[in-house]
Amino acid sequence: MELNQEQLSALVDDELEQVGPAISRLLAADGAADRQRWARYHLIGELLRDGGAEAEAAGLGARISQAIAADPPLIAAPKPAEAPARRWLRPAHALAASLAAVGVFGVSQVVSLHRGASEFPLAQPGSNYEGEQGDTLGVSASERAEQRRRLNSYIVNFNEQRDSLTLPKLHPYVRIVGFHNEGKP
Amino acid sequence: MGEHLADEELVARVQRGDKCAFDLLVLKYQHRIVKLVSRYVRNPADALDVTQEAFIKAYRALGNFRGESAFYTWLYRIAINTAKNHLSALGRRPREGDVYGADGEPISLDELQSDGDTPEKSLLVDEIKQTILKTMAALPEDLRTAITLREIEGLSYEEIADAMDCPIGTVRSRIFRAREALDAQLKPLIEQ
DSSP states (O other): OOOOHHHHHHHHTTOOSOHHHHHHHHHSTTOHHHHHHHHHHHHHHHHHTTOOOHHHHTTHHHHHHHHTTTSOOOOOOOOOOOOHHHHHHHHHHHHHHHHHHHHHHHHHHHHHHHHHHHHSOOOOTTSOHHHHHHHHTTOOHHHHHHHHHHHHHHHHHHHHHHHHHTOTTOOOOHHHHOOTTTTOO | OOTTHHHHHHHHHHHTTOHHHHHHHHHHHHHHHHHHHHTTOOSHHHHHHHHHHHHHHHHHHGGGOOSSSOHHHHHHHHHHHHHHHHHHHTTOOOOTTOOBOTTSSBOOHHHHHHSSSOHHHHHHHHHHHHHHHHHHHHSOHHHHHHHHHHHTTOOOHHHHHHHHTSOHHHHHHHHHHHHHHHHHHHHHHHHO
């Protein structure tokens, strides 16, 4: 079946919606006339853009076709599958990124706590330091305890997963958020 | 419409073993590659040989082409490298304005004009160019504008439709009719 010539013209311009079927028809055994037209349409474009017709005059297309005729047909190498190690690292990277965010959050909280501490008397041994700071910052001790519990449980989870992924270079952020009166109100 | 869709389809077919699809890519890009290579290799016959070599290299490397760049960009790089290698093999570096003989030495204009193409081929090329120019001049205004905006200005059908204030289908039809008029004059020259 011959390709609709207007479709061929649109194909030359990459303006055809259904490219696959058109190319199939172009490459069909009885599509020689269409292939020649394809070549002439491209040549017209080149001539209008001040290109030359030297390749056409020299029969370059036929020469190249003849030159590769002896080559075996190409079979493209399959796209390399993602290496298992890289696939394995992906959740670890996500975990590290989220932990970094937690670390930043934790640091900012500690910094703000320390700033607050400089403006107020230092906690004395045995005093409920956190409870006092909680009041100063407008956060109740129970809210702070809940935040710390969630944070610590996150860190515990991370450490467990880190061990299972054997990532020895990643350090937990326990020191940043660790307080000494765990369990006290 | 997606740019280079036809190229992607053709490349995929070559990679599945269809050599004929590569012929279509050659027919599409041979003129541009000859023009490109001619900037490095001034001798017309050598430029054609280097172009042929570049296409053969491209075909043999196409199995590893992943489509990270457009096919033409990839082919362009191969052609430039092939041209530079050709000049290196001649022991020369490409310089702006250099005109080379096959031995790598600068050649005179007389030599250049007589080298490579036969007079018949040169005449044919000139005749083809003149025919296209004459036919373009004789085209109805709307057809000439449509094909000019497409081929010379590189506008998409949608942009041409905006510029000419007509539907895209009309643009498509006008470009096709312009090509048909040009092809009717070109075909006998090519086939002679």
